[in-house]
Amino acid sequence: MFLIDTDAGIDDAHAIMMALRHPQHKVIGITCVQGNTKVDQVCRNVFRLLKVCKRLDIPVYQGVSTSLVGINAGPSFYHGNDGFGDAPEEEPQDYSALVQKEHAVNTIVRLVNGNPGKLTLIGLGPLTNIAMAIRLDPDLGKKLKDCYIMGGNYQGKGNITTSAEFNFHSDPEAAHVVLNELGCPITIATWELCLQHSLTWDTYNEIRKPDTHKSNFMLQIEKKTVTKCLNEKWPTYIPCDEIAMSLACDNELSQDSQQVYATVELSGTHSRGQMIVDWEQSLKKPTNVTIVTKLKHNEYLDLLKGSVL
Amino acid sequence: MFLIDTDAGIDDAHAIMMALRHPQHKVIGITCVQGNTKVDQVCRNVFRLLKVCKRLDIPVYQGVSTSLVGINAGPSFYHGNDGFGDAPEEEPQDYSALVQKEHAVNTIVRLVNGNPGKLTLIGLGPLTNIAMAIRLDPDLGKKLKDCYIMGGNYQGKGNITTSAEFNFHSDPEAAHVVLNELGCPITIATWELCLQHSLTWDTYNEIRKPDTHKSNFMLQIEKKTVTKCLNEKWPTYIPCDEIAMSLACDNELSQDSQQVYATVELSGTHSRGQMIVDWEQSLKKPTNVTIVTKLKHNEYLDLLKGSVL
Amino acid sequence: MFLIDTDAGIDDAHAIMMALRHPQHKVIGITCVQGNTKVDQVCRNVFRLLKVCKRLDIPVYQGVSTSLVGINAGPSFYHGNDGFGDAPEEEPQDYSALVQKEHAVNTIVRLVNGNPGKLTLIGLGPLTNIAMAIRLDPDLGKKLKDCYIMGGNYQGKGNITTSAEFNFHSDPEAAHVVLNELGCPITIATWELCLQHSLTWDTYNEIRKPDTHKSNFMLQIEKKTVTKCLNEKWPTYIPCDEIAMSLACDNELSQDSQQVYATVELSGTHSRGQMIVDWEQSLKKPTNVTIVTKLKHNEYLDLLKGSVL
Amino acid sequence: MFLIDTDAGIDDAHAIMMALRHPQHKVIGITCVQGNTKVDQVCRNVFRLLKVCKRLDIPVYQGVSTSLVGINAGPSFYHGNDGFGDAPEEEPQDYSALVQKEHAVNTIVRLVNGNPGKLTLIGLGPLTNIAMAIRLDPDLGKKLKDCYIMGGNYQGKGNITTSAEFNFHSDPEAAHVVLNELGCPITIATWELCLQHSLTWDTYNEIRKPDTHKSNFMLQIEKKTVTKCLNEKWPTYIPCDEIAMSLACDNELSQDSQQVYATVELSGTHSRGQMIVDWEQSLKKPTNVTIVTKLKHNEYLDLLKGSVL
Numbered sequence A, B, C, D: 001m002f003l004i005d006t007d008a009g010i011d012d013a014h015a016i017m018m019a020l021r022h023p024q025h026k027v028i029g030i031t032c033v034q035g036n037t038k039v040d041q042v043c044r045n046v047f048r049l050l051k052v053c054k055r056l057d058i059p060v061y062q063g064v065s066t067s068l069v070g071i072n073a074g075p076s077f078y079h080g081n082d083g084f085g086d087a088p089e090e091e092p093q094d095y096s097a098l099v100q101k102e103h104a105v106n107t108i109v110r111l112v113n114g115n116p117g118k119l120t121l122i123g124l125g126p127l128t129n130i131a132m133a134i135r136l137d138p139d140l141g142k143k144l145k146d147c148y149i150m151g152g153n154y155q156g157k158g159n160i161t162t163s164a165e166f167n168f169h170s171d172p173e174a175a176h177v178v179l180n181e182l183g184c185p186i187t188i189a190t191w192e193l194c195l196q197h198s199l200t201w202d203t204y205n206e207i208r209k210p211d212t213h214k215s216n217f218m219l220q221i222e223k224k225t226v227t228k229c230l231n232e233k234w235p236t237y238i239p240c241d242e243i244a245m246s247l248a249c250d251n252e253l254s255q256d257s258q259q260v261y262a263t264v265e266l267s268g269t270h271s272r273g274q275m276i277v278d279w280e281q282s283l284k285k286p287t288n289v290t291i292v293t294k295l296k297h298n299e300y301l302d303l304l305k306g307s308v309l
């Protein structure tokens, strides 16, 4: 049973498709958080995606509109102003009436408490909603099955600053709260794992070949980004949230991993938001996350391909 | 109309008495936050106090049990383990069934939205609940009448570290959120103001002279602290929350004040939690707080005295 | 016996005049440090000043050109590009051949070791040279008589940022080294002391009235700054280095003072460079500085007046 | 022409042997800095080593005894209290009269200026002496041939904290100054490179097999550390300074490397002292270091083996 927290960029879209398509998992709600774009736009994006997937039955909740402490930069607009490559919707619609009345943070608390031991929480954006839910219910993690997160790094490689990954950097304090206080099994798909499993352009094209609604939707919203990548001669295409979701769908996809204590640097000049891994147990803390360092690449590709059918 | 957020130490007790006794104000709820003791004990203290004041009709809500980011020290236990000088309750009672079901953070959002423009929010403890409420409702301040806060400092004097005051130091990030994002008129009673208006022991004794239930209750819970002060030969007794509350009751008590932009230092080695005042407008920010630098001392004493009758 | 370390702004000029004029003190050298302008310009300023005072016999040494860690802003140019109000020299001269070959940092070490127990070290600029000298000779302070510093603050008031005074902010790490490691008696003239003893414009005019070479020189180099102050309607004129020097000349000028442990905040967002005073001995450190909180104002004015005759 | 700055631990000893043995290089001086032990003990260690190598003709200079800002932990004592495994000297000797009078920092400035374009500066300890020399002569780097440094990390792996390598962590500010301001070609042997080229115990034993004075000396001073490693079942032995020195001796040993801009984190809670690598040029700074990511392992082993003959 999946509860997905998303900032609805392009990779979130594909990741959510993957979850909706998976035969063994049911998505019981989607909570929205600012990140790739403003939080109200994130909600719109999710509805647009659900419509393509014919799953407007899934309840969508609006969450927080800034980081926990409010001092980081706002939305990134890397995937366009609207997070979906600024590709116009074919039949534009006002989805605002469809947004649930309940605040996403309260939703997380309610759904976790209502389904003790059954829920897999999946964080595809900045972790603000989830951190807030932990504050409202310090025992949240005890009632979760597990948690999968796209975010952080384990070799100090950054994609938004020299040393920090976007989701963690967008709300370092929230990531700090989640890693240190959630307390259920957490599996992390880091930026380095994304780099390692980036796709050749041939593979990318193969994944997008099927002439389906979903595949065409992905092509539309991805167009701006892909064009940019090709112009800048990026050697590969780098999915992110898809990797965290593939692990959530099937934990067996993890080929190599390490259980460690990890936390988040909050105060560095360059390293604010960097994930700190205590490889040598110098902090004497119990392990709190599983860092996946290698995927079963082919099985992962199969999930990617199947998700747009 | 008052909504009081408290960590229920001794000075909170007297301050709440002051509010309950004031003819022009109605207390519509009390929200509890960790600070002087653990949050569940804070709730118990509030009930105990309300019983003494014969006001168990006022709803009490339990709030967060740690700071926003979870990295500061926990409760201070300065006023004893239970925040009330470890003075045994005369007729001990289990108040747990009386705690409202709603989380204090949601209460703040609900009551502010239900009474637009009418509510005075009074922060007597670490500002975690209020900061969380701002995150759930970014427009909270627009619907408040005003806000009074005991906390911070304006000359770098600390009472818990070299440079920080207890309430702000207990949750610097929350104080940062409240000062920078609340957006309604905020009046601050700083540690330096408390020092300036501390009481001679003669005055203290005069205030506690009336043989009333309330006065005797204060004497009981204060005993440990007062004994310590006298042993250590403190020249004066230093009320804190009483000063913020007296200003909330009657803003005319402010004799001198300055409107400034103030924020909170989050990352200093020594100055984490210090209030930063931009006296020279070097940050070019609009003013956000009124710092009271002098009270009408006699009128303030009258309020103190009247509150235990 | 005085060794003066200066960044040769306008107030340094007047302060050095005060030292040269004082019957009981001998200036055995002047070391230059960047601050109000680049370090080579500081040297030129000092020569220009010494020429006016007919004291080109005093050896002048060039010191460091940046802060200890090299991460702070460079010269301030508050007193004009050249630190002397950009007032052209009447008979311009190339002083470069007069600069001593020895580096100022080595000079400090040599002169202190050559005059054990006799030297008063006076810091009128950022403390980089002095901190470096401590690194080269950790026992430097044991061989000094005492040290007077213009810099820092004791109530969190800043003049270059919200919370930091210019000299300390220009090299917080150096100030940290000097306060924590020098080990001889240190008297500090803080920014708040300067504010408290600022001059009414009447007093200022009276000080500058004598038609002497020195007074006219001060009027020339001060012109730009004074004009700016008057345009901006500053209520008073604020000498700085003069206050530290007056205390060095006659320690009896101190009317009120406190011996405390003080250090420097290195890592704050707003408070980097702020002086941290441990009023309540919470750090359990031995006292290391005397903070003067009040001068004998009239005696101080007499020194100011006499120094330009 | 080599100028070696060392904190004289075990690996420094072997590294210096390597330099002394190399046919193409001449060591013109050794400067000492605190790190593996106190700075006066570092000097003694260097003399003891030079005696074994019959090279007491090389001048040895004592340098600074603490970090630049003085706020980090002192010596590590990882290689025993004396940095040389507390192995007693066979014929103990008082070397203090042999220490040059000149301070190491002034020596660096003098030797670099006296041999413009010819000197290779090799940093085997905390970089305090070298940073100080840069402060005394900002153009130091322009007159150096190049610089080799053992220190830092490029994947966030720490050996003294979660995220920092010992030499950089011992003086982060000095490392910051050297990387950002030296200005000559800098080659860095990081902790990760050391890990990658650590030695199997078979290889280690092979290197120490020759029954020479030097080899036996290494066995003596290494005994404590090696015993500890074997007890704790370390899979390999990890030389450090030897790697930087091997690159200084023969730059062709570098098989893979990257030219990047790198700096040092000064203010992180966990990452203070971590080397920050700007892989994606997000800081838009010119490259300042060459990070070697792979050695020609066999050639490196040959140097190791040859150095004790």
Ligand SMILES: [Ca+2]
Pocket (backbone or CB within 6 Å): A006, A007, A008, A009, A011, A012, A035, A036, A124, A125, A241
């Ligand atoms: Ca995302």
Ligand SMILES: [Ca+2]
Pocket (backbone or CB within 6 Å): B006, B007, B008, B009, B011, B012, B035, B036, B124, B125, B241
């Ligand atoms: Ca309180």
Ligand SMILES: [Ca+2]
Pocket (backbone or CB within 6 Å): C006, C007, C008, C009, C011, C012, C035, C036, C124, C125, C241
């Ligand atoms: Ca000055």
Ligand SMILES: [Ca+2]
Pocket (backbone or CB within 6 Å): D006, D007, D008, D009, D011, D012, D035, D036, D124, D125, D241
């Ligand atoms: Ca070393």
